[in-house]
Amino acid sequence: MLLDVIATTQGKVGAEWAANRISVVQEHAATSINERAVAALALHPPPLGAG
Numbered sequence: 823m824l825l826d827v828i829a830t831t832q833g834k835v836g837a838e839w840a841a842n843r844i845s846v847v848q849e850h851a852a853t854s855i856n857e858r859a860v861a862a863l864a865l866h867p868p869p870l871g872a873g
Contacts (some may be wrong), residue, residue, distance in 0.1 A: 823863060832856050 832853065839849040
C-alpha cells in the first residue's frame with residue numbers, strides 16, 4: 823500500500839507541482855492527505871494471513 827499507492831501518488835503530486843500545474847497550497851493539501859493515510863496504516867496492523 824505504501825509503495826504502490828501512497829508513494830506513487832506523492833510522486834505524481836511532486837511532478838505536477840514541479841511542472842507548475844498545481845499550486846503550493848494544492849501540493850501541501852495532497853501531502854497532508856498522504857501523511858494521514860500513512861498514519862492510519864501505522865495504527866492498524868495488517869489482517870491475519872496478510873503479507
